[in-house]
Ligand SMILES: Nc1ncnc2c1ncn2[C@@H]1O[C@H](COP(=O)(O)OP(=O)(O)OP(=O)(O)O)[C@@H](O)[C@H]1O
């Protein structure tokens with residue numbers, strides 16, 4: 001059983017890398033062939049003029065066009081009039097291999113477009129779907145490099161506690177991607193999900209677990225990097241992000257620290273570029289529909305300051321999930337995980353010691369617990385340094401095991417970072 005899980009995990013990691021490798025390769029081709037694309041754009045322009053009916057809900061929508069042009073038909077149509085393609089699956093894995101961990105392996109639903117090869121033009125150039133061909137390649141490059149998530153695999157079981165949140169996220173994200181046909185009409189999943197709660201409770205971790213456990217393309221963006229790193233380009237980045245996510249659907253767009261991007265719009269004093277970016281984001285979020293055959297994008301936002309979020313953005317993330325401070329059982333799991341069999345750090349903690357630590361860490365966040373454990377584990381090293389004067393030739397086996405007193409010392413340095421009053425006033429959902 002353990003072996004098969006490990007094997008599935010390895011396949012999943014390989015598949016993920018292969019997929020990412022493919023994206024990179026395809027993008028390099030895109031840049032190299034860009035001048036040829038100009039011709040293609042002209043052709044598309046002409047076709048659009050002949051059939052000017054357009055989809056989309058606002059002036060900034062990525063052009064979705066009337067349907068695949070003759071040269072694009074190789075991508076297959078994903079829903080009426082929407083050119084799209086799926087990256088080919090690497091030979092050693094099925095699409096289901098991308099799902100892993102405790103979540104069941106996720107197979108993309110039986111929708112047209114899945115598993116199709118990208119199309120190549122008469123001169124062997126890669127033909128991109130229209131929404132990408134219309135964008136500035138440098139911006140698309142940024143999205144590829146900075147936003148398409150390549151983070152380490154986080155398993156659902158790595159997240160201690162938060163059972164309700166984990167269950168709901170799987171229900172909302174994993175199931176509809178496994179079988180989109182089931183989740184249509186009145187059963188369609190909400191367009192967006194907002195994770196909110198005190199700092200350090202695992203919101204970003206949940207985002208990473210989603211990335212590692214679904215067979216969808218995962219885009220992860222920190223809103224503060226959108227505002228600071230790509231000053232002035234934010235609007236274009238947002239457009240490229242959603243266009244790319246649309247092409248590689250089903251996709252999940254995880255926007256961390258969404259409050260810093262979608263703060264309430266101020267009447268004055270707000271930078272024009274940032275206002276435009278927000279508007280673009282709202283327009284794009286409007287067009288997401290994880291249950292549709294046309295634009296299967298789910299947006300997940302995370303924030304620890306939900307009250308700062310623009311009301312319009314909040315409406316576009318209709319499912320709002322509170323991620324609380326970890327309960328006693330969750331804190332115990334964090335401790336047990338840190339010192340489980342095979343762990344690098346030896347411990348002499350009895351069950352009673354563990355219970356005592358759990359009791360005394362009431363109100364600690366997951367991140368406080370992590371820091372506390374780290375600090376306690378330094379105890380044996382500090383002791384040894386005191387007697388020997390250096391740690392150069394010390395083997396791990398020379399260190400004494402971590403004891404309760406290490407935690408007592410550590411708790412002086414690492415106290416809980418959020419008080420009950422703060423939790424109640426700033427972070428908890430309004431009753
Ligand atoms: N439930 C949890 N289980 C295991 N580790 C956790 C948990 N919650 C937090 N942690 C630890 O704390 C670190 C920080 O968590 P994370 O970044 O997910 O918090 P966050 O809720 O996104 O915080 P913020 O609101 O400040 O962005 C994680 O990398 C992890 O080590």
Ligand SMILES: [Mg+2]
Pocket residue numbers: 203204205256257302
């Ligand atoms: Mg976070």
